[in-house]
Amino acid sequence: MVPRRAESLAxxxxxxAGLVMVIATPHxxxxxxxDQPYYLQSAFFPWLALTIVCVFGFVGxxxxxxxxxxxxxxxxxxxxxxxxxxxxxxxxxxxSVLVSLTFGYAVCVWASAMSLGLLARLSLKMCVFISSTLAxxxxxxxxxxxxxxxxxxxxxx
Amino acid sequence: xxxxxxxxxxxxxxxxxxxxxxxxxxxxxxxxxPGIGPGVAIAVLLPLTYGMSPLAGxxxxxxxxxxxxxxxxxxxxLIRTPGEASxxxxxxxxxxxxxxxxxxRALSVAFMSSFVGGIFSAIAIALLAPYIAKFTSRxxxxxxxxxxxxxLMCIAKAYKGQFSISMxxxxxxxxxxxxxxxxxxxxxxxxxxxxxxxTGVPLVPVIIGLFGIAQGLILFATxxxxxxxxxxxxELSWKGFLEPFKYxxxxxxxxxxxxxxGVLPAVxxxxxxxxxxxxxxRTSRNPDSFGQGNPEGIVAxxxxxNSNSGGAMGTVLTLxxxxxxxxxxxxxxxxxxxxxxxxxxxxxxxxxxxxxxxxLLIINVVIFVILLMTTKYIVRLVKVEERILGLxxxxxxxxxxxxxxxxxxxxxxxxxxxxxxxxxxFLKIPVIPMALGLVMGDFFESSLRQTLNISxxxxxxxxxxxxAGSIVFLTLIILIGPVFGFIHxxxxx
Numbered sequence: 223m224v225p226r227r228a229e230s231l232a233x234x235x236x237x238x239a240g241l242v243m244v245i246a247t248p249h250x251x252x253x254x255x256x257d258q259p260y261y262l263q264s265a266f267f268p269w270l271a272l273t274i275v276c277v278f279g280f281v282g283x284x285x286x287x288x289x290x291x292x293x294x295x296x297x298x299x300x301x302x303x304x305x306x307x308x309x310x311x312x313x314x315x316x317x318s319v320l321v322s323l324t325f326g327y328a329v330c331v332w333a334s335a336m337s338l339g340l341l342a343r344l345s346l347k348m349c350v351f352i353s354s355t356l357a358x359x360x361x362x363x364x365x366x367x368x369x370x371x372x373x374x375x376x377x378x379x
Numbered sequence: 380x381x382x383x384x385x386x387x388x389x390x391x392x393x394x395x396x397x398x399x400x401x402x403x404x405x406x407x408x409x410x411x412x413p414g415i416g417p418g419v420a421i422a423v424l425l426p427l428t429y430g431m432s433p434l435a436g437x438x439x440x441x442x443x444x445x446x447x448x449x450x451x452x453x454x455x456x457l458i459r460t461p462g463e464a465s466x467x468x469x470x471x472x473x474x475x476x477x478x479x480x481x482x483x484r485a486l487s488v489a490f491m492s493s494f495v496g497g498i499f500s501a502i503a504i505a506l507l508a509p510y511i512a513k514f515t516s517r518x519x520x521x522x523x524x525x526x527x528x529x530x531l532m533c534i535a536k537a538y539k540g541q542f543s544i545s546m547x548x549x550x551x552x553x554x555x556x557x558x559x560x561x562x563x564x565x566x567x568x569x570x571x572x573x574x575x576x577x578t579g580v581p582l583v584p585v586i587i588g589l590f591g592i593a594q595g596l597i598l599f600a601t602x603x604x605x606x607x608x609x610x611x612x613x614e615l616s617w618k619g620f621l622e623p624f625k626y627x628x629x630x631x632x633x634x635x636x637x638x639x640x641g642v643l644p645a646v647x648x649x650x651x652x653x654x655x656x657x658x659x660x661r662t663s664r665n666p667d668s669f670g671q672g673n674p675e676g677i678v679a680x681x682x683x684x685n686s687n688s689g690g691a692m693g694t695v696l697t698l699x700x701x702x703x704x705x706x707x708x709x710x711x712x713x714x715x716x717x718x719x720x721x722x723x724x725x726x727x728x729x730x731x732x733x734x735x736x737x738x739l740l741i742i743n744v745v746i747f748v749i750l751l752m753t754t755k756y757i758v759r760l761v762k763v764e765e766r767i768l769g770l771x772x773x774x775x776x777x778x779x780x781x782x783x784x785x786x787x788x789x790x791x792x793x794x795x796x797x798x799x800x801x802x803x804x805f806l807k808i809p810v811i812p813m814a815l816g817l818v819m820g821d822f823f824e825s826s827l828r829q830t831l832n833i834s835x836x837x838x839x840x841x842x843x844x845x846x847a848g849s850i851v852f853l854t855l856i857i858l859i860g861p862v863f864g865f866i867h868x869x870x871x872x
Contacts, residue, residue, distance in 0.1 A: 229544070229806045236547055243554075252567040261831035264561035264568055267824040271557060271816075274550030282543035285865075291540045307600035308801060315592065315773055316794055319787050331777070335770050342599055342766040352767060356774050368430055370782045 230286035237279025244272045307341060314338055326375035327365060332357040383505050386733035389434060390741055398435040399738060402442020403746045407753075409443060410450015411760045412768060415594065416463055417447035418704040418811075422590035423772055425583055425712065426779040433716040434731055438738045440709050441692070445497060445742050448648070448685045449750060452489040454761055456677075457482055457611055465648035465684050468656040472669065472676035479672055482611040487619025488674045490750050492681035495623060495630060497743035500638040500689025505736035509725055511697040512732075516722040520829035521840055525850035527823040530700040532857045533643065534812050545812045548803075552816020553823070555580050562821075563828060575788050582711050583783040584792040585817060589810045590704065591776040592797025597804060599769025613758050615751065623678045629659045630682050637683035641690020648687040655683035689739060696720050696732055699822065704811045707818045 247265045248254045260266055314337050322330035332353045339349035364370045389395060409420040421440050428436030451466035456473030469489060476485035518526070531549055538545040558569045559579030570576040623630050633655035640651035659679035660669040669676050691706050699721035701707035713720050724732045750757075780793035803810045834840035841851045 226807070229808065232802075232806045232808060233544060233547060236551070240547075240550070250569050250571075251561075252570070253564075254566060255564075259836050261828055261836045262563070264564045264566045266828065267820075268554055268557040268568060271550050271553035271820070275547050275554060276550075278543045278546035278550060282541075282547050285540075285543055301597065302602050303597040304600040304602065305805070308596045311596045311599050311769075311773065312794070312798060312801070315596075315777070315797070318777060319790055323787075327778075331774050334777070335774055338599055338770050338773065339766075342769070343603065344764075344766060348767075352770060356771065360774060360778055364426070364778050364782060368426075368782070370778065371785055372781075 225289045226286045230283045233279050233283035233286055235279075237276050237283060240272045240275030240279055244269060244276060247272065310341055311338060314341070323373065324376045326378070327372045328357050328361045329375070331360050382509075382729055382733040383737055386730055386737045387741075389730060389734050390438075390737045394432065395435045395438055395734075395738070396741075398431060398438040399442050399742050399745055402439035403446045403742055403749055404442075405439075406443040406446015406448075407450040407746060407749060407757060408446075408760060410447040410463075411453050411757055412763055415598075415768060415772070417444050418708065419590045419594045419772070420447070421705055421708045422586045423595075423775045423779060425587065425708065426782045428712055429715070429782065433713065433718050434734045434738065436712050436716060437709060437735055438742070440705075440712060441688070441735070441738055442742050442745075444705050444709070445685065445688050445739070446746050448497075448688065449490060449493050449746050450757075451684075452493065452677075452681055453486065453613075453754070453758055456485045456489060457613060457758060458761055460761070463648070465652050465687075466680075467649070468652040468680035469677055469684070471656070471680075472671070472673050475670070475672035476674070476677075477611050480611070481672070483614040483616050484619040484622070485672075485674070485677060486613055486754060487615045487617075488622045488677045489681045490615070490747060491620045492623045492630065492633075492678045493685040494743055494747045496634045496637055496682040496684065496686035497688060497746075498740060499634045500641065500686035501736055501739035501743065502689075503638055504642075504689040504693035505733065505740075508693050508697050508732070508736070511693065512722040512725040515697055516726070518722070518846070519844075520826045520833065521844050521847040522850065524823060524826035524830050525841060525847045525854065526698060526700060527819055527826060529850050529854045529857075530698075531812075531816065531819065531823070532854050534815050536857050538809050538812075541807075541809060545809045548809050549812035549816045552813035552818075553820045554816075555585070555813075556817045556820020557824065562825065580817065581784060581789060581792055582817060583715065584780045584789040585796045586708055586711060586814060587776050587780045587783075588793040588796025588798075589800040589814055590708075591772055591779065592793055593800030593804055593810070595769050595772035595776055596797065596801050597769070598765045599773060601765045601769070603764070603766065613754055615754055619674075622674050623682070626659075626675045626678050628662070629655075629675055629679050632658060633679045633682035634686045637686030638690045640683075641687035642694050643690075648684050651683040651687055652680045655679040685743075689736075692735060692739065696724060696735065697722060699724075701815060701818060704814060707811075707815050710818055 247268050248256060251264055254265055314334055318330045318334040321333050335353035335356050336349050339352055409415050409417060420443050428439055451461060451463045452469050455461040455466040455470040456477050459470055459474040461467045461470050473485045473489060535542055535545040535549050558576055560577050561568050636655050637651045656676055656679045659675055660666045663675060695701050695706050695710055699719065701710045710720060718728065718731065776793060777790060780789040783789045800810050830840060842848045
């Protein structure tokens with residue numbers, strides 16, 4: 223049984239966060255009335271949910287640390303995916319909101335697909351082909367077809 | 380039966396039939412493409428359904444759901460790569476057949492078995508659903524809250540060796556569902572003065588983030604692999620289509636098992652395929668041939684695999700309880716369209732409830748016809764690079780999250796939950812319970828508080844009602860069972 227330290231730490235953190243939130247809950251509900259019967263209080267269900275997070279977070283942390291085996295499930299598998307590339311992908315995804323506001327949606331799709339493609343070491347030809355096709359297809363389907371409204375590009379106004 | 384025939388009218392309307400066709404094609408493609416499951420595809424393609432009627436929108440998603448089962452068999456048989464856990468059993472006999480030059484025969488057996496399973500389960504559940512709905516219409520708040528608790532417990536229990544972590548994930552999902560205005564007291568919970576949070580955490584961006592963005596990031600950052608996949612000749616054969624009927628008993632048992640297991644929350648298709656496969660092997664005259672290219676193994680696995688879909692939809696429609704990620708997302712589509720699944724659906728909107736079953740029937744026929752004509756070409760999709768798929772998924776997630784509320788707030792929420800889902804994939808923390816907790820949180824809270832309100836806070840009300848009491852008893856066994864098991868193991872060590 224091999225200890226899974228990262229998983230154990232994440233669970234312990236979740237458990238601790240749950241505990242903190244259990245204590246903080248009455249302060250985070252506007253107009254919370256502690257004099258009501260418990261089942262009428264709006265904090266009742268959050269307390270229940272957070273107690274589950276707290277108790278099972280700590281138990282899970284212990285089990286992961288003890289290396290209790292688990293079986294394959296239908297969950298997403300990380301496989302041999304690179305963490306650094308994933309983080310860069312996230313940053314590009316976040317930045318695409320700014321690109322969309324400044325240059326418009328079509329440019330945002332083109333630019334983000336192009337930069338993600340280059341980051342993933344796809345050939346330049348392939349990147350241009352995919353990003354142009356994606357930008358044209360998504361703009362055509364969603365903006366023209368489904369009439370999804372985007373604010374005008376800041377640069378054009 | 381009359382209602383089902385009447386609902387065929389609406390299913391054959393142009394928009395719904397088109398939705399079925401598009402969903403079926405997408406589903407088959409998703410099943411064949413590496414690294415994408417039906418859950419991810421449905422999450423990413425959700426925005427396509429916004430402008431549609433509820434039946435058309437749900438039909439697209441059901442098409443993807445069922446199509447992926449058929450498509451999954453293709454990769455299992457041809458390149459020994461099951462896209463889903465439920466396709467593993469098909470691989471055991473399908474791949475040896477393909478290696479012997481019988482790939483077309485194996486695919487024909489798989490498609491026909493899936494077809495029989497899909498059709499049978501849709502008819503069986505359509506006939507049974509009104510009776511289940513009639514029975515559950517007598518349920519009050521205590522029964523509903525007990526059923527919700529049991530379903531959630533089953534979901535967490537589905538993760539062997541990870542019960543505690545999946546319970547933690549489930550608790551987090553339930554907590555997320557409490558953000559916003561409390562419907563009973565109208566107090567603002569955890570909104571931090573932000574008006575966007577008053578209506579709660581939006582479900583669609585969360586699902587797009589947890590499943591779509593997380594999977595997109597993982598695929599995009601996957602190391603490039605050499606593309607030297609050899610695809611065997613996959614010409615379908617009519618002889619192969621008739622072969623499943625040689626194993627009538629196996630076919631029948633597998634379909635029954637698949638449908639029955641599909642009804643149970645969280646148990647999933649993977650268990651039904653393995654149970655059917657091992658049962659077929661146990662009762663076979665030639666059990667040693669299993670795993671070496673026996674078509675009976677494919678019949679058992681595929682018939683059980685596809686018959687799960689009907690059972691799973693039966694639980695959603697009659698109880699309003701989703702059993703897995705896919706049905707949770709489909710339930711989210713119901714809610715987006717203002718339709719609340721449960722026993723009342725059969726009284727208030729029978730045309731929709733029966734329309735969904737008819738749609739399931741037609742989807743199986745459409746998928747079968749599409750596969751007959753296009754399998755030769757579709758199999759080439761197995762060569763698509765995962766990095767390219769990642770790019771496409773991320774682009775679709777952006778527009779999907781934005782168009783859910785036509786605002787960048789949706790994109791922000793999707794990105795946050797994308798990071799959560801991505802991190803959970805690396806840490807092996809299950810996110811499906813989190814999504815199900817969020818979907819069912821409202822229902823569970825309102826029925827539980829209503830129950831306690833009736834009993835003035837006494838939990839004994841559950842024991843005073845036989846159905847609720849039995850369900851709570853089952854739930855407690857599931858909850859406490861692992862604790863005893865864990866203590867027993869510790870003592871043994």
